Amino acid sequence: MTPGSKNASDWIPLPGLLDIAYESLFAEFRAELERSEYGDIRPTHGCVFRFVQDEGLRLTDIAERAKLTKQSVGEIVDDLVQRGYAKRIPAPDDRRAKLICLTERGEAAQAHGRKLFAKVEKRWAERYGAERIAALRELLEEIAAAEAPFAVPELAHAEPAPA
Amino acid sequence: MTPGSKNASDWIPLPGLLDIAYESLFAEFRAELERSEYGDIRPTHGCVFRFVQDEGLRLTDIAERAKLTKQSVGEIVDDLVQRGYAKRIPAPDDRRAKLICLTERGEAAQAHGRKLFAKVEKRWAERYGAERIAALRELLEEIAAAEAPFAVPELAHAEPAPA
DNA sequence: GTAGCCTGGTCAGCTAGCCTTACAACAAGG
DNA sequence: CCTTGTTGTAAGGCTAGCTGACCAGGCTAC
Numbered sequence: 001m002t003p004g005s006k007n008a009s010d011w012i013p014l015p016g017l018l019d020i021a022y023e024s025l026f027a028e029f030r031a032e033l034e035r036s037e038y039g040d041i042r043p044t045h046g047c048v049f050r051f052v053q054d055e056g057l058r059l060t061d062i063a064e065r066a067k068l069t070k071q072s073v074g075e076i077v078d079d080l081v082q083r084g085y086a087k088r089i090p091a092p093d094d095r096r097a098k099l100i101c102l103t104e105r106g107e108a109a110q111a112h113g114r115k116l117f118a119k120v121e122k123r124w125a126e127r128y129g130a131e132r133i134a135a136l137r138e139l140l141e142e143i144a145a146a147e148a149p150f151a152v153p154e155l156a157h158a159e160p161a162p163a
Numbered sequence: 164m165t166p167g168s169k170n171a172s173d174w175i176p177l178p179g180l181l182d183i184a185y186e187s188l189f190a191e192f193r194a195e196l197e198r199s200e201y202g203d204i205r206p207t208h209g210c211v212f213r214f215v216q217d218e219g220l221r222l223t224d225i226a227e228r229a230k231l232t233k234q235s236v237g238e239i240v241d242d243l244v245q246r247g248y249a250k251r252i253p254a255p256d257d258r259r260a261k262l263i264c265l266t267e268r269g270e271a272a273q274a275h276g277r278k279l280f281a282k283v284e285k286r287w288a289e290r291y292g293a294e295r296i297a298a299l300r301e302l303l304e305e306i307a308a309a310e311a312p313f314a315v316p317e318l319a320h321a322e323p324a325p326a
Numbered sequence: 327g328t329a330g331c332c333t334g335g336t337c338a339g340c341t342a343g344c345c346t347t348a349c350a351a352c353a354a355g356g
Numbered sequence: 357c358c359t360t361g362t363t364g365t366a367a368g369g370c371t372a373g374c375t376g377a378c379c380a381g382g383c384t385a386c
Contacts (some may be wrong), residue, residue, distance in 0.1 A: 010218055010317035013280035014287075015189045016213065017303035022181040024310040029178065044372065050179060053172055060334060070335065071371055096334045096381045117176035124177075127309075132302050139295050140180035146290075147187035154173035207343065222364060233364065235344050259352045259363040 028120045029113075036116075038109040040083060044076055048086060048100065049110045056089065056101030065151045085109055192276075199279075201272040203246060209238055211249060212273045219264030221251065223307055228314045253271045293304065 026043075033041065041049075047066035051057055063073045077100050080086035085106035089096035101112060125133040143154040189206075196204065204212075210229035226236045240263050243249035248269035254260035265273060265282055288296040308318040 007223065011277070011281075012304070012307070012315060012317060013192075013277065014284050014303070015185055016193065017281070017300065017307050018181055018185040018188065020307040020311045020314060021303055022178055022185060024306070025181065026178045042371095050176075059336075068372095069374065071337085073376085074336065075372085091334090092380075094334075098335080110165075110245060114174070114176065117178070118174075121177050128302065128306060132298075135295075135298065136302060137177060139291065139299060140177070140184055141175070142173070142182040143187070143291060144180050148183045151183060152175060153174060205342095222360080230354085231343095232345060234346085234366085237365065254363090257353075257363075263366075 025120060028123070029116055032116050033113065033120070036112060038112060041085070041109060041113075045080055045085075047073065048076060048080055049102075049106075049113060052086070052100055052102055052110075054101075056099030058091065058097050059100060060097075062100060065153075067151070080106070084128065188199060188283060188287065191286070192279055195279050195282070196276065199275060201275060204248070204272060204276075208243055208248070210236065211239060211243055212265075212269075212276060215249070215263055215265055215273075217264075219262030221231065221260050222263060223260075228316075230314070243269070 006087070008058040030043070033039065044046045047062060047068060051062050051065050059070055059073055059077065062068075062077075066073065067112045077086055084103060086100055087103055088100055091099050093100065121133065121137075141155055147157075174232055193206070193260050196202065210225060210231060214225050214228050220316055222236055222240065225231075225240075226233045229236065240249055240251070244251065247266055249263055251261040254262050284296065284300075304315075304318055307315045312318075
């Protein structure tokens with residue numbers, strides 16, 4: 001419980017534990033995704049599916065939220081365009097900019113991915129306790145809203161705004 | 164709460180949340196480490212500091228626990244040897260093998276790192292609630308023991324085996 | 327207008343970190 | 357010893373990200 005017991009060498013740093021959980025969970029997701037008809041989507045492509053919705057998003061915005069450079073995201077988008085998951089449409093209000101948005105196939109893939117994530121989470125809820133996983137999610141959402149607001153505009157509500 | 168509310172687009176997949184927490188926590192750690200006298204230690208080197216203790220560990224064993232190839236770990240160890248953090252000593256029982264172990268400086272760095280991790284965790288406990296962080300750790304330890312036993316021999320005891 | 331700066335995106339080239347293939351040295355059982 | 361498996365190394369390749377340089381288009385101030 002107390003992190004102060006760090007002299008005992010069986011204390012594992014929190015990031016290590018988070019990493020294991022992440023890897024394991026993500027591996028379950030990947031395994032299912034690869035067996036699906038969207039098996040050519042690689043982890044890297046995630047930054048697009050994760051942030052793009054509806055009307056699309058500018059390259060710059062994706063890059064900011066994903067904490068990547070514009071160049072990197074550009075490459076990833078190129079790849080997704082080539083595979084038929086995304087397209088660039090000119091931004092209506094700025095002739096320099098393009099809106100990255102998903103094709104029909106891209107939206108189907110996104111929906112499928114979300115369903116898979118939910119499925120895996122449910123599996124973990126059965127394995128480790130629904131309430132504990134719910135509490136985990138709740139805490140992580142709070143953390144995400146506080147630590148990386150730029151990445152989770154969805155959670156823009158409950159600003160903690162400490163005095 | 165229910166993952167079934169995935170049609171609402173403000174539901175964020177659990178791996179995404181885990182990733183944010185990990186990155187944020189790790190960034191705090193890195194920031195402090197870089198300011199210390201061990202600033203030349205890079206994230207990659209972690210796999211050695213994470214697993215090597217006391218009498219040392221074989222390259223093969225590190226590779227297995229870290230889920231890396233022997234070659235990759237070999238390179239990392241080379242680097243650490245060059246920087247004076249690690250050394251290879253011939254294994255007493257097998258003339259092919261070498262035990263990777265930490266130098267005095269390496270052990271100091273390891274101890275310092277653990278202290279930093281504990282410090283950051285404590286900070287989070289204050290920020291998000293000591294009990295919630297404790298519960299988080301408890302759950303993650305259980306998950307780690309179940310999902311990656313090879314990586315956390317320290318948690319070999321409490322097999323969950325739920326009824 | 328148009329000069330000068332900012333911004334969205336792209337092109338080219340590089341690095342870090344990890345992998346695969348191939349192999350030499352040693353171990354261990356018949 | 358001879359075969360088979362294991363420990364570590366050497367050499368080369370690949371992916372995902374980076375930096376720097378740039379152009380086209382927007383924005384402000386003369």
